[in-house]
């Protein structure tokens with residue numbers, strides 16, 4: 001292929017409607033409220049272990065889900081938003097965070113290991129970059145089985161410096177596998193800013209070394225993500241090969257619940273909050289689709305009720321039976 005090849009300017013998706021954009025807004029708000037409740041539960045020690053919030057980045061997962069609802073997704077450890085965007089219920093997710101038997105990983109995975117086969121959400125993973133080759137493997141299976149699906153994998157800027165990441169890209173391109181690699185560039189790997197991680201800070205260039213099509217864009221507007229991920233998944237699904245998308249975003253909270261994020265330059269967070277995905281979409285719904293305060297109040301009340309119901313469900317669910325501790329470590333062996 002020629003490295004000048006690029007994605008088509010327009011995807012196969014129809015123009016967005018008021019109903020669809022309202023649903024995307026609701027999806028982003030639900031992720032935010034569920035995570036805000038999770039953050040509170042964490043400080044109350046109802047949630048233990050690591051917990052990385054996605055607040056500020058919701059437009060990426062929600063926009064990406066539009067064209068890939070029936071495809072396989074994998075993400076890193078900041079994956080609560082991806083899981084919910086892919087269809088995992090807030091109840092099953094919150095119960096997992098609480099370590100309860102009703103959680104989507106039976107309470108044995110926790111925040112970093114949300115998994116839901118029914119929704120083709122093939123996991124959150126804690127090893128930085130370690131899950132990227134899994135997407136290449138899933139795409140290999142898709143191709144062998146002629147499923148017509150794509151594998152979509154989300155990872156951070158920090159993951160793009162890992163050997164496993166390069167190997168995954170290299171093989172995916174060699175075999176023209178249907179993968180959409182999504183780098184969520186939020187400019188930090190824990191407390192290390194991007195310019196101190198890599199001499200190359202436009203991460204889309206990582207694709208050039210293997211001859212892969214790539215694109216970089218800002219992902220604060222859910223409509224932009226919806227459109228460009230659709231263009232990438234159209235491309236991969238048509239057998240033209242994998243795509244690397246670098247989606248520029250920003251996390252509003254620290255790396256994890258134990259990080260007060262003191263390393264940010266003064267004023268940076270306030271500046272970035274001006275491009276809060278919720279505010280952008282709210283303004284668009286108001287200005288171009290005529291939604292009024294009462295519409296937003298109704299959405300907020302509805303989301304609040306769903307998020308609170310998830311908290312109550314998690315809180316009231318039983319802890320796993322200790323006797324099941326080793327049940328799900330290995331796949332059952334055949335007799």
Ligand SMILES: Cc1ncc(C[n+]2csc(CCOP(=O)(O)OP(=O)(O)O)c2C)c(N)n1
Nearest residue numbers: 078126127128156157158159186188189190
């Ligand atoms: C192989 C490996 N090295 C180091 C760590 C520790 N670690 C956890 S998260 C993280 C930063 C990753 O940043 P990035 O990929 O940008 O994702 P983000 O947290 O910004 O979503 C590091 C270094 C790890 N989990 N795995």
Ligand SMILES: [Mg+2]
Nearest residue numbers: 156157188189
């Ligand atoms: Mg990062």
